[in-house]
Amino acid sequence: MKILVLMPLDEKWSYIATELYKNLSQNAKDNTFVMPMFTEWQLATGKMVLGNDLPKHWNIATFGTIIKAREMYKLQESAKKDFLLIGNIKPDYEFDKIFNFQDTEVDLEYKDLYVEKLKEAFKDVPELVKNLEFYDAAASTMTLHNIPAAAKFLSAYLETDPHLEDIKEQYKNDLKFKEESTNE
Numbered sequence: 001m002k003i004l005v006l007m008p009l010d011e012k013w014s015y016i017a018t019e020l021y022k023n024l025s026q027n028a029k030d031n032t033f034v035m036p037m038f039t040e041w042q043l044a045t046g047k048m049v050l051g052n053d054l055p056k057h058w059n060i061a062t063f064g065t066i067i068k069a070r071e072m073y074k075l076q077e078s079a080k081k082d083f084l085l086i087g088n089i090k091p092d093y094e095f096d097k098i099f100n101f102q103d104t105e106v107d108l109e110y111k112d113l114y115v116e117k118l119k120e121a122f123k124d125v126p127e128l129v130k131n132l133e134f135y136d137a138a139a140s141t142m143t144l145h146n147i148p149a150a151a152k153f154l155s156a157y158l159e160t161d162p163h164l165e166d167i168k169e170q171y172k173n174d175l176k177f178k179e180e181s182t183n184e
Contacts, residue, residue, distance in 0.1 A: 002094070002095045005099050008114055017087075033085050049061075063128065082159075088112065108143065109143070
């Protein structure tokens, strides 16, 4: 199961993202990448994904986080592991479910004004702007709020996936599923 929780990448959401992560089950935590937290971590440690010779700035760390989110998606996918991404990514990366978390108290439509500002700031650098083409609000199937409740919901949702494709693969020879049968 792959779940995306759309959350603005702006610095002020790192606090919400951290609390959401802290409230997840241990299994969910083990399969989660939180983009605002990782951006903050780069700045706190000085270990910038894009290189330590660049200025320590939220914008630069954000682009490093985007690269790391893609790597984490691919790692989890190749390992056939569940994955919960909190943040945003290009629609080329497919998810089973997409939710959004914009506010702790009320349901609000997803909007990331920070990413919009980045697009404007880097409009003359197409290589950077194309990395900011993310999922939009229309992709979200449900809005979440209330950190403890949202974390409990996401943990349960991630853990209830029966991985039918794996089970089917394991028993395909024994059960001879209909879609595998030939015209007789």
